[in-house]
Amino acid sequence: MTTPLSGRQPKAVRSALAVLEEVVAAGPGVTAKEISAALRLPSATTYRLLNLLVADEYLVRLPDLKGFALGRRAARLALPATSTVPTAARAVVEHLRTQVRWGVHLASFATGQVVVVDGDPDHPPSAAAVLARFPQASALGRLLLAEQPDWRALVRELRPLTPHTVDSADDLEKLLAGVAADGWARQLGELHAERGCLAVPIRAPGDGRLVAGLALAGPVARVAEPNDALLDRLRQHAERLAPLLA
Amino acid sequence: MAGDVPLRLRDRSPVDGLRRRRLGPVEVFAQSVSGAAPSAAMAATPVIVAASAGSATVVSFLVATVLMLLVAACIGQFTRRMAAPGGLYSLTAKGLPPGAAFACAIGLIVGYGLLAAAALAGAGAYLEALLATAGVRAGPLPTAAGIVVVGGLVALLALRGVRLSARVVLLVESVAITLMVGVFTVLLVTGPAAGPAADLPAPGLGGIAAGVVPAIAAFIGFEVATVLGAEARKPFRSVPRAVGATAAVAGVLYLFAAHTQVVGFSTTPGGLAAQLEPVNALVTAGGWAWLPVVLDSALVMSFAACALATVTALVRVLFSLSRDGLAPAAWGRTHRRYRTPHVALAVAVPAAVGALAVPVAVGVPIGPVLVVLLTMATCGFLVAYLLVCAAAPVFLHRIDELTRIAVVAAAVIVPVLLFVLVAFVVVTPLPSVLLGGLTVLGLAWYAWLRYARPSELAGIGVYDETLTTDVLGVRTGP
Numbered sequence: 001m002t003t004p005l006s007g008r009q010p011k012a013v014r015s016a017l018a019v020l021e022e023v024v025a026a027g028p029g030v031t032a033k034e035i036s037a038a039l040r041l042p043s044a045t046t047y048r049l050l051n052l053l054v055a056d057e058y059l060v061r062l063p064d065l066k067g068f069a070l071g072r073r074a075a076r077l078a079l080p081a082t083s084t085v086p087t088a089a090r091a092v093v094e095h096l097r098t099q100v101r102w103g104v105h106l107a108s109f110a111t112g113q114v115v116v117v118d119g120d121p122d123h124p125p126s127a128a129a130v131l132a133r134f135p136q137a138s139a140l141g142r143l144l145l146a147e148q149p150d151w152r153a154l155v156r157e158l159r160p161l162t163p164h165t166v167d168s169a170d171d172l173e174k175l176l177a178g179v180a181a182d183g184w185a186r187q188l189g190e191l192h193a194e195r196g197c198l199a200v201p202i203r204a205p206g207d208g209r210l211v212a213g214l215a216l217a218g219p220v221a222r223v224a225e226p227n228d229a230l231l232d233r234l235r236q237h238a239e240r241l242a243p244l245l246a
Numbered sequence: 247m248a249g250d251v252p253l254r255l256r257d258r259s260p261v262d263g264l265r266r267r268r269l270g271p272v273e274v275f276a277q278s279v280s281g282a283a284p285s286a287a288m289a290a291t292p293v294i295v296a297a298s299a300g301s302a303t304v305v306s307f308l309v310a311t312v313l314m315l316l317v318a319a320c321i322g323q324f325t326r327r328m329a330a331p332g333g334l335y336s337l338t339a340k341g342l343p344p345g346a347a348f349a350c351a352i353g354l355i356v357g358y359g360l361l362a363a364a365a366l367a368g369a370g371a372y373l374e375a376l377l378a379t380a381g382v383r384a385g386p387l388p389t390a391a392g393i394v395v396v397g398g399l400v401a402l403l404a405l406r407g408v409r410l411s412a413r414v415v416l417l418v419e420s421v422a423i424t425l426m427v428g429v430f431t432v433l434l435v436t437g438p439a440a441g442p443a444a445d446l447p448a449p450g451l452g453g454i455a456a457g458v459v460p461a462i463a464a465f466i467g468f469e470v471a472t473v474l475g476a477e478a479r480k481p482f483r484s485v486p487r488a489v490g491a492t493a494a495v496a497g498v499l500y501l502f503a504a505h506t507q508v509v510g511f512s513t514t515p516g517g518l519a520a521q522l523e524p525v526n527a528l529v530t531a532g533g534w535a536w537l538p539v540v541l542d543s544a545l546v547m548s549f550a551a552c553a554l555a556t557v558t559a560l561v562r563v564l565f566s567l568s569r570d571g572l573a574p575a576a577w578g579r580t581h582r583r584y585r586t587p588h589v590a591l592a593v594a595v596p597a598a599v600g601a602l603a604v605p606v607a608v609g610v611p612i613g614p615v616l617v618v619l620l621t622m623a624t625c626g627f628l629v630a631y632l633l634v635c636a637a638a639p640v641f642l643h644r645i646d647e648l649t650r651i652a653v654v655a656a657a658v659i660v661p662v663l664l665f666v667l668v669a670f671v672v673v674t675p676l677p678s679v680l681l682g683g684l685t686v687l688g689l690a691w692y693a694w695l696r697y698a699r700p701s702e703l704a705g706i707g708v709y710d711e712t713l714t715t716d717v718l719g720v721r722t723g724p
Contacts, residue, residue, distance in 0.1 A: 062712055065327055066644075069717050071718060
């Protein structure tokens with residue numbers, strides 16, 4: 001059995017980081033032998049480090065089993081880049097704000113996290129760190145989770161933030177299946193006891209991948225009502241945003 | 247670099263339909279241990295080994311453990327790099343030509359299928375023994391009916407999904423092992439009957455080597471976790487660990503059991519080798535009336551867990567063959583809710599149960615049926631182990647990650663496995679004939695595939711590939 005790297009092995013840690021860097025530098029498809037040669041690392045060490053990094057999903061093996069590429073988890077190593085929202089997109093969001101008396105937030109999923117890129121100045125969204133850390137408790141986060149092959153990859157802990165927060169894996173599983181089926185998400189008092197949220201996905205027009213989410217925030221009682229007309233309006237704006245953000 | 251390497255990534259896994267990336271490490275390990283069913287082998291195998299190895303029985307087990315750890319290491323070369331529900335045959339396909347991979351698949355089908363039947367036979371036999379202690383004597387038909395019921399139960403659990411079945415086998419197998427270790431500790435503490443040490447002839451090297459053959463048979467099934475690759479949460483870590491740890495744990499348990507039994511009979515003329523039912527004899531000599539009941543219950547549970555684990559593996563091999571295009575397409579379907587290969591299950595379980603229930607119903611005693619099934623299953627596994635170990639260095643060479651240790655491991659283990667396989671086939675007339683029949687069937691299947699599905703055969707070895715969604719920052723065209 002391989003023992004996990006301990007803090008007492010600075011060389012191994014350094015080598016592992018060098019391997020990661022080399023994969024980024026060389027681009028997807030680089031082989032173990034090439035990495036070993038480029039870093040002048042002993043080949044057996046390189047193979048072991050690569051297998052460790054693959055087991056932890058920082059790297060993946062490409063289908064030829066020979067080449068390596070960065071895995072999704074590597075995205076967590078970088079700070080979410082502050083993406084600038086095009087003025088045309090801001091205008092669409094602003095238009096929605098004039099039409100409803102709710103808080104309107106636009107969030108980007110480009111980094112694999114919920115990053116609010118245009119929060120409502122009159123109804124500020126929850127703290128960025130909370131949204132990023134507990135995606136399961138926000139409507140926007142649920143859009144992101146429902147898109148994952150396995151939501152566990154992005155959920156750190158199922159901690160109850162309010163008495164209403166979903167805190168069991170089975171319940172969350174059902175919730176996310178519902179989100180995937182309905183095409184929109186909702187949370188009722190799960191981040192703050194009095195406030196709820198509705199969110200719809202914004203998908204790239206070409207390949208349909210999830211790029212962002214548009215959310216309406218309001219009092220729990222109002223959010224809990226069937227809001228079909230409101231959802232329609234939200235979807236219309238999401239559609240107009242799609243070509244501007246993808 | 248990125249420009250000249252085409253990234254052909256799929257959006258959906260070729261083994262889509264199974265519940266991807268869900269099983270935790272403990273569940274994977276539990277399946278693996280149950281496949282090897284160490285508690286059953288602890289009771290049954292030492293006496294068989296002692297027939298050739300005598301007082302050196304423990305040495306034979308030690309050698310077998312080292313060899314199986316080597317097999318686990320060879321399998322680990324693959325499972326640290328890929329995850330395949332087809333288990334060893336998909337792995338073999340990455341190193342050896344399609345014919346060898348197909349032979350490995352046949353070996354696995356024979357191995358898992360007959361091991362499942364043998365495990366049901368074992369459960370039936372010890373259930374009979376339990377009933378006999380209660381004064382009930384079951385005839386052949388009720389016994390066969392009992393086997394069918396247990397088989398149905400196993401099928402139901404296997405259908406409900408690997409998570410539930412993993413939890414069931416974890417519970418059952420840990421209770422069984424604890425009971426067995428408890429019983430053996432009691433026996434070891436009591437020590438042998440008073441008297442001078444029996445004069446046993448020292449077994450030569452040949453005796454020890456001959457003892458290794460049945461000792462290896464005690465390990466079969468320890469690689470069951472390989473079929474859970476696609477379903478394990480961190481397959482590249484949990485699967486190789488489960489396989490390696492199972493070989494190690496089973497090895498330690500066998501050494502303990504062998505030592506206990508050798509010591510227990512050290513004052514009896516003829517020693518352990520002269521016994522028919524050594525554990526029962528030791529227990530009776532100790533004068534505990536309740537121990538046989540505990541022992542038999544533990545064995546029934548262990549065998550049932552083994553049947554569940556091997557059926558789980560068998561249906562995934564069939565599922566994978568179907569996804570390869572080498573078996574009926576229906577076998578590749580999965581249950582909409584439980585995400586298990588339910589059609590393959592409906593085919594495999596009746597076949598495995600039938601292989602056992604029919605001879606039992608017509609009056610063949612369970613004991614000999616169990617021995618024949620186990621022997622045949624062992625041969626199937628040996629073929630699969632042999633091929634996967636031979637494939638390991640070739641695979642590593644192909645992906646440019648060959649190390650000297652990998653070559654040495656394969657160079658040691660492959661000739662040994664070949665020798666063990668030959669030894670197994672040569673000494674057992676009836677199973678050999680039946681195996682010959684199965685080989686002919688396998689060859690016929692292969693010939694048909696060569697004729698009707700040559701391109702599918704060439705592409706054998708489907709596995710859970712990296713998908714577009716798994717890779718960061720790579721966008722393939724729509």
